Amino acid sequence: MDTSRWHRWQTLRPRLHRDGISLPAALLLKQLKSWLDNDELTLEDLLLDEHGAVFWLHLHHPAATILQLHCQPEPATPADDSLRLRYHLQADDMQPGLRGHLLGKAASLAANSGMATRLLQRLAAPLPWLAIDQQHLTLHWRDIPAVQRWLHATVLGHQPLQGWRIAAMHTRHDSLRLQLTRSQPGNQG
DSSP, rough: OHHHHHHHHHSSSOOEEEEEEEEEEEHHHHHHHHOSSSSSSEEEEEEEEEEEEEEEEEOOOOOOOEEEEEEEEEOOOOOOOOOEEEEEEEEEEOOOOHHOOOHHHHHHHTTHHHHHHHHHHHHHTOOEEEESSSSEEEOOOGHHHOOOOHHHOOBBBBBBTTTEEEEEEEEETTTEEEEEEEESSOOOO
């Protein structure tokens, strides 16, 4: 396998760590595109850095507009099996000229109002594991079908991943880093 194919293969694979896992942006983008892309919306790109995540969403209707969805992870809580992200939207027009500039300004105003929340809620409606309110995206990660397959996988009659929870979440180096911990102490004796 040549170097470029090896690198491309590596960007689409999770990386295991002693205390968790890293998910590269390319892997997340590929999976999110399969869930979100439709006639109204295309997920164009994703950037993960020390400040959080930026998603570029291309809205096709009523006018072609790019929305930037900026997300910052909030601390994980031990009692909760969900991840919370604080978000805000910015809009940029894709069309040149005065008409495009005006549409971009209108989209920016809409992005900073309740209209943006309603739009995101409508676009995410087919994803029961994602809840959206005015300031937060809440990801019920144990309800994601791809994650459920791993959580319920049986090895020698046991489900080794069932007792884990996410202790912390970080974004940096174009990856989402999830630190894991046991949700309850193991049997001793």
